[in-house]
Structures are given as structure tokens and as C-alpha cells.
Amino acid sequence: MSLLDYFRSTKKNTASTAKERLQIIVAHERNRRNSPDYLPQLERDILAVIRKYVDIADDQVSVSLEKSSDELSVLELNVTFPDDKK
Amino acid sequence: MAKIIVVTSGKGGVGKTTSSAAIGTGIAMRGFKTVIIDFDIGLRNLDLIMGCERRVVYDFVNVINGEANLKQALIKDKRIDTLFILPASQTRDKDALSKEGVERILNELAEEFDYIICDSPAGIESGAMMALYFADEAVVVTNPEVSSVRDSDRILGMLSSKSRRAEQGLPGIKEHLLLTRYNPERVVKGEMLSVEDVGDILAIKLLGVIPESQAVLNASNSGTPVILDEESDAGQAYLDTVARLLGEDVPFRFLNVEKKGLLKRIFGG
Numbered sequence: 001m002s003l004l005d006y007f008r009s010t011k012k013n014t015a016s017t018a019k020e021r022l023q024i025i026v027a028h029e030r031n032r033r034n035s036p037d038y039l040p041q042l043e044r045d046i047l048a049v050i051r052k053y054v055d056i057a058d059d060q061v062s063v064s065l066e067k068s069s070d071e072l073s074v075l076e077l078n079v080t081f082p083d084d085k086k
Numbered sequence: 087m088a089k090i091i092v093v094t095s096g097k098g099g100v101g102k103t104t105s106s107a108a109i110g111t112g113i114a115m116r117g118f119k120t121v122i123i124d125f126d127i128g129l130r131n132l133d134l135i136m137g138c139e140r141r142v143v144y145d146f147v148n149v150i151n152g153e154a155n156l157k158q159a160l161i162k163d164k165r166i167d168t169l170f171i172l173p174a175s176q177t178r179d180k181d182a183l184s185k186e187g188v189e190r191i192l193n194e195l196a197e198e199f200d201y202i203i204c205d206s207p208a209g210i211e212s213g214a215m216m217a218l219y220f221a222d223e224a225v226v227v228t229n230p231e232v233s234s235v236r237d238s239d240r241i242l243g244m245l246s247s248k249s250r251r252a253e254q255g256l257p258g259i260k261e262h263l264l265l266t267r268y269n270p271e272r273v274v275k276g277e278m279l280s281v282e283d284v285g286d287i288l289a290i291k292l293l294g295v296i297p298e299s300q301a302v303l304n305a306s307n308s309g310t311p312v313i314l315d316e317e318s319d320a321g322q323a324y325l326d327t328v329a330r331l332l333g334e335d336v337p338f339r340f341l342n343v344e345k346k347g348l349l350k351r352i353f354g355g
Contacts, residue, residue: 014276015276015278015280015283018283019286022232022236023286026236026288029236029239
């Protein structure tokens with residue numbers, strides 16, 4: 001085994017990277033699938049409102065609508081605020 | 087009453103038609119009267135895989151439009167006498183299928199056949215939706231590769247929301263995972279998603295694992311469903327798959343790297 005091969009073999013295998021990426025995207029898309037069509041627009045609107053006050057990136061807000069029973073749905077809003085270094 | 091099984095995937099080129107041909111042939115070999123319908127309007131290919139491309143006179147769309155009757159359009163397989171093929175139209179566009187038309191033909195077929203296999207086109211447009219709409223069971227063909235797994239998940243979403251069973255509030259379509267082009271050597275090296283990985287993500291029952299095999303191309307070259315090549319690994323894997331589809335409990339094979347003997351190591355093969 002050459003020195004180069006030794007370093008190659010210590011690299012993380014691509015199959016586990018694939019699995020992690022898939023688990024995230026599939027969970028995300030399943031969530032979308034079961035949610036109303038207005039949710040993406042709602043998410044953008046909420047983001048715009050928060051941006052008036054705090055400078056945050058697109059992926060720092062996540063909105064999900066979870067149906068807990070036939071009569072009750074819960075809108076969950078998750079905002080990650082940037083570290084306050086000032 | 088006939089059982090309607092859709093073979094679907096979302097992504098193209100993963101082995102839907104190969105699997106439809108193999109599974110349909112395998113079921114017919116057990117003595118069940120079986121018809122395989124090509125839903126890929128405009129891109130007919132099942133006829134080539136089954137080796138009956140020169141015998142196509144009328145097609146699925148002709149029957150829906152009343153230009154021919156089923157008896158004229160169905161092609162009887164020359165190898166297995168309980169097997170029939172209904173070819174897709176080559177000239178029409180994919181919107182030529184209407185829900186009412188498809189339903190009428192399926193009802194007519196159901197009177198005579200035990201199993202109806204619907205070979206879905208790729209994508210999530212009308213042809214694919216039509217192929218899955220009336221299904222009782224679905225075989226979701228997936229390659230151990232990111233885009234195929236993601237698309238399969240989308241199709242699973244369609245199966246549970248856009249089918250007749252979903253719309254009428256009936257028990258859902260029974261979903262099966264068929265993993266194709268599986269290469270255990272690459273899985274061991276960490277280069278390919280394993281059966282367990284794909285199973286974890288899609289969370290549906292595993293029906294079969296078809297190894298990546300030379301036999302598949304050889305079979306399509308000659309117009310013979312690969313399941314008839316009973317010597318080959320892929321052929322045997324499809325035989326197991328059909329047995330499971332019919333409710334038998336068969337252990338999985340071809341999941342692990344075949345240990346090579348000394349001679350094979352030296353001379354290859």
C-alpha cells in the first residue's frame with residue numbers, strides 16, 4: 001500500500017455521507033408534502049419580518065406545521081439568532 | 087379478481103421495464119394468467135425487452151380509443167402461454183391516456199387475468215400517475231444512489247395520496263422496495279448505500295435485491311426477460327423476488343461479496 005492510499009483510506013466513506021444527506025432531504029421533503037401550499041410563502045414572509053430587526057440567513061428560520069390531531073395543528077417556528085459578539 | 091401491480095420509480099433508467107418484464111414473466115411461470123402493460127406512451131420499450139417488437143399491431147391507446155379491441159392488441163408470449171403484453175403507443179403523446187379509458191381497459195382485463203403489471207414511465211407526470219392510480223400493490227424500483235432514493239420517496243408520497251385507494255379512503259397500496267444494480271463489493275468498500283441504508287430511509291418492506299449483473303444487458307440484447315436466464319445471479323434474484331411477491335418466505339441472496347477461490351483470484355472470472 002502506498003503512502004497515498006493510506007491517506008485515502010482514512011477519508012470518510014462516501015456511502016455514509018450519502019445516507020446522511022438523504023435522511024435530511026427526505027425528512028424535509030416529507031414534511032413539505034404533508035403541509036399546506038401556503039407554507040413556503042409564510043416562511044418567506046416571517047423571514048422578512050424578522051430581518052427588519054435582526055440580520056439572519058435564509059436557513060436560520062425553519063417553519064413547520066405539525067398535525068397533532070384532526071382538530072389541532074401546531075405551527076412551529078424556529079429561529080436561530082446569530083451570536084451577539086458586540 | 088385480478089391484482090394490479092405497478093412497477094414504478096420516479097427516476098428513469100433504474101430498471102422499471104427490466105423488472106416489469108422479469109416479474110410479469112415470473113408470475114406467469116407460476117401458472118397465473120398475467121398481462122404486462124406498457125404505460126410509457128411515446129417511448130415504448132417493453133416490447134423490445136420482451137422480444138415481441140415485430141409483433142406489435144395495435145397498442146394500448148388504440149384500445150382506449152376504440153380503434154381495436156383488446157384481443158387484437160394483446161400479444162401472447164411465445165415462451166410462456168399464460169403471459170401477455172399490451173404495448174404502448176409509439177406515436178401518441180403521453181396525455182393520450184384518460185383515467186376513464188384506463189379504468190375501462192383494466193376492468194376488462196381484470197375479468198380474464200389474475201395479475202396485471204403496469205410498467206410505469208419515469209417522472210411524475212400523467213403517464214406515471216395513470217400507471218399507479220388503480221394499483222393494489224406497488225414495486226418501487228430503486229438504485230442504491232442518492233437521486234434514485236430521493237425520487238423513490240417522492241413516488242411513495244404519490245402512492246399514498248394520489249391513488250384511487252387514497253382518494254376513495256380504501257386501505258393503502260401495498261408498497262414493496264426492489265433494490266436493483268446492487269454491488270456488494272462497493273458496499274463493503276463504503277462506496278455504495280447498503281440495503282439497510284436504503285431501507286432505513288424509505289421505510290418500506292424489502293421485496294428483493296437484484297445484483298448488478300452482466301446477465302441483464304445480455305437478456306435485453308436478445309429480448310428475453312432476465313428471469314428466464316435461471317443460471318444467472320440476476321435471474322435467480324428475480325425468481326426470489328417473485329416468490330416473495332406471491333407471499334412466500336425466501337431468504338435474501340447476493341447481498342454479500344462472493345468469496346473468490348484461489349483459481350478465480352489467479353485467472354479472474
